[in-house]
Amino acid sequence: xxxxxxxxxxxxxxxxxxxxxxxxxxxxxxxxxxxxxxxxxxxxxxxxxxxxxxxxxxxxxxxxxxxxxxxxxxxxxxxxxxxxxxxxxxxxxxxxxxxxxxxxxxxxxxxxxxxxxxxxxxxxxxxxxxxxxxxxxxxxxxxxxxxxxxxxxxxxxxxxxxxxxxxxxxxxxxxxxxxxxxxxxxxxxxxxxxxxxxxxxxxxxxxxxxxxxxxxxxxxxxxxxxxxxxxxxxxxxxxxxxxxxxxxxxxxxxxxxxxxxxxxxxxxxxxxxxxxxxxxxxxxxxxxxxxxxxxxxxxxxxxxxxxxxxxxxxxxxxxxxxxxxxxxxxxxxxxxxxxxxxxxxxx
Numbered sequence: 001x002x003x004x005x006x007x008x009x010x011x012x013x014x015x016x017x018x019x020x021x022x023x024x025x026x027x028x029x030x031x032x033x034x035x036x037x038x039x040x041x042x043x044x045x046x047x048x049x050x051x052x053x054x055x056x057x058x059x060x061x062x063x064x065x066x067x068x069x070x071x072x073x074x075x076x077x078x079x080x081x082x083x084x085x086x087x088x089x090x091x092x093x094x095x096x097x098x099x100x101x102x103x104x105x106x107x108x109x110x111x112x113x114x115x116x117x118x119x120x121x122x123x124x125x126x127x128x129x130x131x132x133x134x135x136x137x138x139x140x141x142x143x144x145x146x147x148x149x150x151x152x153x154x155x156x157x158x159x160x161x162x163x164x165x166x167x168x169x170x171x172x173x174x175x176x177x178x179x180x181x182x183x184x185x186x187x188x189x190x191x192x193x194x195x196x197x198x199x200x201x202x203x204x205x206x207x208x209x210x211x212x213x214x215x216x217x218x219x220x221x222x223x224x225x226x227x228x229x230x231x232x233x234x235x236x237x238x239x240x241x242x243x244x245x246x247x248x249x250x251x252x253x254x255x256x257x258x259x260x261x262x263x264x265x266x267x268x269x270x271x272x273x274x275x276x277x278x279x280x281x282x283x284x285x286x287x288x289x290x291x292x293x294x295x296x297x298x299x300x301x302x303x304x305x306x307x308x309x310x311x312x313x314x315x316x317x318x319x320x321x322x323x324x325x326x327x328x329x330x331x332x333x334x335x336x337x338x339x340x341x342x343x344x345x346x347x
Contacts, residue, residue: 003036006041007039007149011065015210020072020211023151030182038080039325040081041139043084045085046136049129073303086325087326089142094134106131112133115129140179141165143325144176146179148161150181172340195209197244212301222289249288255268
């Protein structure tokens with residue numbers, strides 16, 4: 001029997017290169033390894049926890065996030081792709097788990113604290129947003145997921161899910177599977193910086209390269225990337241640290257890219273050394289990065305175009321995936337109800 005993987009995306013906007021390098025690429029590789037049974041969900045209920053007054057934003061992006069997943073290589077024959085709100089069993093599991101976690105524990109969660117600050121919720125926190133780690137625990141345990149591919153910022157949420165599983169199993173007997181986080185292998189891939197030099201890349205910050213961006217838009221964003229502000233002239237020595245262009249090259253560049261696009265160097269270390277001693281301009285480095293990013297995005301755009309022209313197929317994938325997910329979650333819910341003792345009328 002294969003181990004189960006589960007991961008998801010909030011439909012608050014299209015997905016970007018940060019998502020790709022931090023999660024999407026990894027989930028496609030895990031899918032194609034044949035070692036796992038994988039579930040990928042569109043977390044619309046979680047997205048509503050801080051977008052309740054603008055539900056159209058979430059509704060409009062459900063299909064966009066589905067398109068992003070399919071375009072990078074998520075295969076509905078190998079991965080169950082579903083919509084969170086279509087699985088009511090998750091909400092019942094969430095209710096049971098709410099009783100196992102204190103408000104103070106939720107408030108101490110580093111991920112929740114950071115996101116509350118980002119959204120300006122310090123004085124008035126929506127209850128659904130404060131408790132979303134519990135909802136995530138319901139998502140994870142409903143599908144018996146042993147592994148959860150996430151970015152480094154979500155590790156505290158997985159830790160909280162593990163606490164919930166441990167508490168539940170201690171109280172009611174061994175029922176739930178203990179999940180583990182899977183992180184990107186490369187440190188730079190764990191949190192790709194924004195194009196403006198800010199540590200966090202975000203849909204709402206306007207510092208992303210989206211997977212669905214056109215070549216012209218990608219080029220504009222790359223050419224406007226933050227570099228070394230003191231590297232004014234080509235001959236000036238440049239800094240690599242904090243230079244977003246080189247951060248992106250660390251994430252995406254391979255030695256073979258120099259054979260294709262820049263024969264002057266054999267590898268990235270040689271390019272970095274030239275930049276640091278002076279004599280290499282930002283424009284040349286950015287054009288090199290642009291060609292690499294385009295190499296990644298061209299096949300993604302082509303696959304996305306196919307699905308955009310066949311939206312009925314996308315809807316069927318989501319319907320079928322949600323139906324399959326509902327059956328699995330239903331079986332877990334039965335086990336949970338039996339363990340707690342609220343399956344009153346079962347023979």
